[in-house]
Amino acid sequence: LLDFIDLKNPPKNELLLPIVHILEEIPDKEHEYLELCQLAMQSFPEIKEYLSFRYILKLVERDLVDSALNFFLLTGSLGSPYTPQVLDLIIPLLVQHKQFHLLDSIIKRFPEDIPSVYWAKGKLYLAKGCPSKAKVFFITLIKKFPKHYLSLDAIKYVKGYYGEKGDVYFYNGEYKKAYLNYKKTQNRRFLHRRLISLYRMCRYSNFIKEYKKFRRKIPNKIRKKIDTYAAYAYWRLGFHQKALKLFLYYANKGDILSARELLDLLLKEKLLSPYELAQNHHIKSPELFYTMGLYALHYGADSLAKKFLLNALSTNSQEIKLRSYFFLKSLGEKVEPKLEEKEYLDFFSLYTRGLPVISSGGFLNSLLVIPVNPDSLKKFRLFLIYGEYTEALRYLPQKPQYLYRGILIADSLAFDNVVIHLSLKLLNSLEKKYPIPLILLKGIFPLSYYRKIHKIASVFGLDPLLIHSLVREESWFNPDAVSAKGAIGLMQLLPGTAHRVTGGNISYEDLMSPEFNLMLGMKYFKTLYDTTNHVILAIAGYNAGLSRAMSWKQIYKTRDPFLLMELIPFSETRKYVERIMRDIIIYKYLIKMEGNQ
Numbered sequence: 001l002l003d004f005i006d007l008k009n010p011p012k013n014e015l016l017l018p019i020v021h022i023l024e025e026i027p028d029k030e031h032e033y034l035e036l037c038q039l040a041m042q043s044f045p046e047i048k049e050y051l052s053f054r055y056i057l058k059l060v061e062r063d064l065v066d067s068a069l070n071f072f073l074l075t076g077s078l079g080s081p082y083t084p085q086v087l088d089l090i091i092p093l094l095v096q097h098k099q100f101h102l103l104d105s106i107i108k109r110f111p112e113d114i115p116s117v118y119w120a121k122g123k124l125y126l127a128k129g130c131p132s133k134a135k136v137f138f139i140t141l142i143k144k145f146p147k148h149y150l151s152l153d154a155i156k157y158v159k160g161y162y163g164e165k166g167d168v169y170f171y172n173g174e175y176k177k178a179y180l181n182y183k184k185t186q187n188r189r190f191l192h193r194r195l196i197s198l199y200r201m202c203r204y205s206n207f208i209k210e211y212k213k214f215r216r217k218i219p220n221k222i223r224k225k226i227d228t229y230a231a232y233a234y235w236r237l238g239f240h241q242k243a244l245k246l247f248l249y250y251a252n253k254g255d256i257l258s259a260r261e262l263l264d265l266l267l268k269e270k271l272l273s274p275y276e277l278a279q280n281h282h283i284k285s286p287e288l289f290y291t292m293g294l295y296a297l298h299y300g301a302d303s304l305a306k307k308f309l310l311n312a313l314s315t316n317s318q319e320i321k322l323r324s325y326f327f328l329k330s331l332g333e334k335v336e337p338k339l340e341e342k343e344y345l346d347f348f349s350l351y352t353r354g355l356p357v358i359s360s361g362g363f364l365n366s367l368l369v370i371p372v373n374p375d376s377l378k379k380f381r382l383f384l385i386y387g388e389y390t391e392a393l394r395y396l397p398q399k400p401q402y403l404y405r406g407i408l409i410a411d412s413l414a415f416d417n418v419v420i421h422l423s424l425k426l427l428n429s430l431e432k433k434y435p436i437p438l439i440l441l442k443g444i445f446p447l448s449y450y451r452k453i454h455k456i457a458s459v460f461g462l463d464p465l466l467i468h469s470l471v472r473e474e475s476w477f478n479p480d481a482v483s484a485k486g487a488i489g490l491m492q493l494l495p496g497t498a499h500r501v502t503g504g505n506i507s508y509e510d511l512m513s514p515e516f517n518l519m520l521g522m523k524y525f526k527t528l529y530d531t532t533n534h535v536i537l538a539i540a541g542y543n544a545g546l547s548r549a550m551s552w553k554q555i556y557k558t559r560d561p562f563l564l565m566e567l568i569p570f571s572e573t574r575k576y577v578e579r580i581m582r583d584i585i586i587y588k589y590l591i592k593m594e595g596n597q
Contacts, residue, residue: 007032016040017386024054030062046379050391053082057089065093069102084114091116092150095123115141115148122154131157139164147171163190166197175200192222196229204233224250228258240269248281251288256317257571263291264569267298267555274299274308283308286315290324297327297563298556306331318343323566326352330562344434347582348562355589361437370401377402381409387480389418396422400429407443416446416477445586447594449477449490449514456518460526465591466535467522469583470542473576479514490514491521501527536561539580544573 010016020040023033037055041048052075059068069090087110094103103120110117118141125134138154139161145151146167155165166181167190175197182194191214198207211230218226231246243265250258266272272280274296283289290312296305305327312324313335326348328335343349344356376397383392389410396406403426410418423443427433453471454464474492475481487494488511498506501524510516529538532549541549548570556567565581568574 007036010036010039012043014382014385016043017382020051021387024058030058034058044382046375047382047386047391049080049082050383050388053080053086056086060089060093065090065097065099069094069106073106083110084116087114087116087120088150091120095120098127100124100127113144115145115150118145119150119154122157126157135159142168163187166190166193170197188217188219191218192226195226199229199233204236207233208237224255228261231258231261235265240265240271244271248288251291252282252284254285254287256287256291256320259285259287259291260569260571262288263295263567266295267567274301274304278304278308283311286312287317287320290315290320293324293327294563294566297560298558298567302331306333309333310335319346322346322348326562330560344436345582345586347578347585350582350585351562355586357435358438358441359435361439364404364437364439367401367404372401372405373397377405377409380406381413384410384413384415384418389415389478392418393421398425398429400426403429407439411443414448416448417475417481419443419446420472420476441586442590445472445583445590446477447587447590450587450591452515453518456515456522459519460522462522462526462529465584465587466539466580467518467525468587469580470525470539471518471521472583473579479517480512488512489517489521491517491524493517493521493524497524534561534564536564536577539577540568540573543576544570548573 005011005019010019016036017040020033020036023029023036026033034055037051037058041051041055044051052071056068056072059065059071072086072090087106091103091106094100094106103124107117107120107124118137122134122137122141125131125137135158138157141148141154142151142158142161142164146164149172151168152172155168158165162181162184166178166185169175169178169181170193179194179197179201182190182197195207195210195214195218198210208230211226211233215223215226215230227246227250231243234240234243234246244262247258247262247265251262266277274292277283277292277295283292289308293305293308293312296302296308309324309328309331310333313321315321315324322343325335329352376395380392380396383389383395396402403422407419407422407426410422420443423440427436427440427444447468449471450464450468453468457464457467471477471490474487475490477490479490481490481492482488483492485494488508493511495506495508495511498511498520501520506520511520525538525542528541528546528549529535531546532538532541532553534553537549537553540552552564552568556564558564558567565574565577568577
């Protein structure tokens with residue numbers, strides 16, 4: 001950037017926005033950032049509130065608290081949607097520096113439903129020597145905002161209220177302190193979190209002891225959740241029959257999670273054969289019939305599997321119905337349930353039926369005739385140019401005429417992730433989704449990175465369609481993506497994974513490079529494939545880790561890749577694998593079509 005841009009004579013057009021965004025990330029260019037950010041605020045009033053917010057963050061980062069506060073109060077930012085975040089930054093610093101006169105002037109100007117304002121009022125009354133008045137605000141804070149980090153400080157000034165204190169510790173991940181506080185209250189509404197605290201501390205024996213004591217006192221609407229924790233605890237303690245009984249009870253009530261956990265328990269612990277299960281336990285729900293059908297298939301009991309899967313077709317779940325049909329067809333049965341439109345792009349539907357009918361989608365152009373608010377679209381465009389797509393999406397109205405225009409704008413700026421998001425939104429908003437408009441299919445499954453991926457994949461001997469589909473699921477082709485867990489870039493690599501793959505230290509900037517990220521991600525995937533010797537397990541390992549993939553290889557000894565895919569116990573990983581397999585089918589179609597054109 002600095003090689004090509006003269007910061008003393010910056011551009012006055014929209015190019016100024018990405019320059020400001022990039023300068024914000026360069027530590028030794030803070031002065032230039034602050035200068036150009038002010039220029040951007042003047043040039044683009046549509047996003048001034050957000051730019052002001054980022055400007056204040058930078059001032060606070062440089063410990064210029066007074067400047068940040070003065071700017072905040074003078075620029076009219078008081079009513080902006082970013083006010084709570086700014087106050088969360090500024091108020092603790094004012095308390096830390098004991099600037100109570102400034103604190104007092106701030107809290108008089110804000111409503112009390114902002115966590116930091118409650119906390120500030122409490123601190124202010126403490127400074128004035130009025131602990132009883134301070135306590136009122138601290139109690140309100142911990143009751144209304146137990147997940148907020150300032151609540152952890154507020155509980156130091158509150159006596160009693162053990163249940164509420166327990167909630168603060170619970171929601172902030174301090175389960176031991178949460179449990180000790182919950183023990184001091186007789187209020188039943190905290191009982192389930194008291195038990196969950198024990199479970200999350202891995203104190204399973206203590207959990208079961210208290211579970212037996214308090215189960216009947218727990219409200220019915222959350223008893224199922226606690227019973228499920230109890231089933232897991234029994235399983236971990238080796239009381240498999242007790243775990244089986246609880247999972248079976250809820251699976252027969254139609255709970256698919258319990259049915260899945262029961263399947264996993266049977267496969268891992270080898271408690272009963274499918275024949276023994278059918279003979280000794282009454283199977284009632286279609287959801288349980290489906291998972292037991294999978295169990296029978298894995299066991300090699302095809303005739304029993306067929307019986308189970310036929311019973312599963314009575315389910316209201318289109319997903320289960322479709323999968324039951326798929327496996328019944330593999331067993332020679334000729335049944336075909338009627339599908340709802342939302343299942344047309346499911347992997348099992350695509351594999352057996354092919355793609356749904358595709359239309360030119362010319363009718364979408366009629367959306368361009370419907371009047372819209374140009375200010376909303378301008379704000380959306382400016383946020384994209386700045387590089388903040390989450391903010392851009394926040395300000396785009398969720399009506400078809402806006403969504404379609406948003407797709408065209410995002411596509412012109414090469415924001416594949418935004419195009420995917422808006423194309424899915426628009427498809428779901430249409431009264432008749434199928435035949436699916438080709439422009440939306442291409443929007444949901446973009447191809448802009450395909451040539452680059454194909455080139456690198458050929459070096460590692462990997463299927464470019466597979467890798468392209470994996471990248472779509474990992475990042476939606478956003479090269480700047482950073483997950484909550486710290487995974488970076490197109491292939492969402494963790495720094496630790498990158499270090500293991502290369503044997504050296506890899507910088508954040510390296511992982512943000514699309515080409516380097518793709519190369520490293522493919523090298524890692526090749527390791528997974530070579531180790532598991534199975535494409536389904538390699539994909540699953542990319543999501544859940546190699547050790548889990550290898551354990552599943554030992555447990556689920558089947559040659560049927562589709563059965564293996566359905567036996568994966570983690571819902572997130574199972575659906576992740578299915579989506580990638582689905583994407584391969586669709587990309588194969590789109591690439592073939594591109595070739596014909």
